[in-house]
Amino acid sequence: MNESKDRRIREATARVIRQEELTEGICSLVLETGLADDAQPGQFVNLYCTDGARLLPRPISICDASEGTLRLVYRVVGGGTGELSALAAGDTVRMTGCLGNGYDLTAAAGKRVIAVGGGLGIPPMLFLMRLLEADRSAGGPASLTAVLGYRDLRTVFLRDDFDRFGSVVTASDDGSVGYHGTVVDAIREEKLACDVLYACGPMPMLRALARFAEEQRQTGKDIKCYVSLEERMACGIGACLGCVTRTAAVDEHSRVHNARICVEGPVFEVSEIAWD
């Protein structure tokens, strides 16, 4: 929960390089934009619709970024993301970014790291894994494992993209892919050793990880668990106070037990959050 020091938000009109549907209702959108240059894993961008009936930006996590190119993988859930899914090569889209704090990658140095993604929480883990793997020889993580949770075989996406960056464990609700159970079940059953967890996914998964981290701490283990939270947003830049989360301590900005997910987050260490 650290507001990045050199936070600079820009508005840009990005050009679509390509878009494809990875599996039913999950789209991969590759954009040409200078916003990509400052992107960090765990950050997000706001995409604006052109239909005047849809005023609020769509916050979408960054799946990968390299110089001038941003990849977003998102689920089509309604009219706004439906509009985005119709974008084709050569089209443009207005956006602001990069938003939020991103994961603290320095915590990975010399540590055994697990990146946990559940459903639409999987995309940002790809960017994170790629950067951590690139650091392996230069003081990065001691080991790197991805644990990916899917609903079922039909909803598998991005699975093979992770192979290049470390070992991969999968889990699914119905057992049709990998472990039959949750990502936390998979971590326990595989007895995956970890000092640092980076996670993104649905709230029940993040709660379970927070409990897991707390259990580990009670056995005397020094473990860090960073989770990316989600909430309905309006501005995305800390002005409207729409997207707060309850914090364990009084937040420095709000002076109450609320932190802005769009600025102080979306990534928080689990001990910073009031989970009940």
Added chain:
Amino acid sequence: MAADLTVTIAGVTLKNPVMSASGTFGNGREYEDLIDLTRLGALVTKGVSAVPWEGNPTPRIAETPAGMLNAIGLQNPGIDVFIEREMPFLAALRGKGTRIIVNVCGHSVEEYLTVIDRLRDQPVDLLEINVSCPNVREGAIAFGQDPVMLKEVTEACKEHAAQPIIMKLTPNVTDIRVLARAAEEGGADAISLINTLTGMKIDVEKRRFLLANRTGGLSGPAIHPVAVRMVYEASHAVSIPVIGMGGIASGTDAVEMMLAGAAAVAVGTMTFHEPGAMVRIIDEIAAYAERHGIRQIRELTGAVQG
């Protein structure tokens, strides 16, 4: 020759009639990277209370057709933090010619007065008193819906304020003219309207309210015609200036609001869609003036014919 865009509210001259609507623009700093704040006629801050306010549980936001519902609940860090952390930035902006208007909220008359007293010696041009938030249970909207209470709270605020006061009114009343007159009788230097319209949205798949607060305030272009009508009615009921707001998305909308009777306008929800909306709207107002050969933009106030 370019038109004179200046307007005057309670003796305070703004370089143009466009300001931010409270609650949609933080305290300005948040938007610094995305818009030239020095272009604004005035910056209206997020509501400030005597002590820190938690606000409502989440979700606090829901999108609606051409609009949105919010139920933030006036979360803010309180006047002490506001003065220490936000005022230096606002004072510097004021030095560059953008007027500073602080929005004041409270659960009781005493709480409003505490904030107003603390602002006496601050570099602030105008105070906007929020007696119209639909998302806070005590105070706030209760003061704005009862003409007797509105007059009393206006009198009390006016007596304590070093700066001229603007009473921000709610549209959630039967007859806005009665409330506008009550504010004027209480000594308000200006009124601003409309705050949001109380609304509700239900997720029919989950059979749940979209907002944790169940109800929220509707804003955005969807409410613009309602706002124009109410600004028209209020401005004809009082002789003090009216600041018009509600769904302004373009220079055309801003001019429409002025023709209905507004001396100045505020832009809120549109900033969420387009961070630079206010600057575009200022430019569009100037272009309108040029196209119509208008020398002074203030000539537009109440100039609708027939």
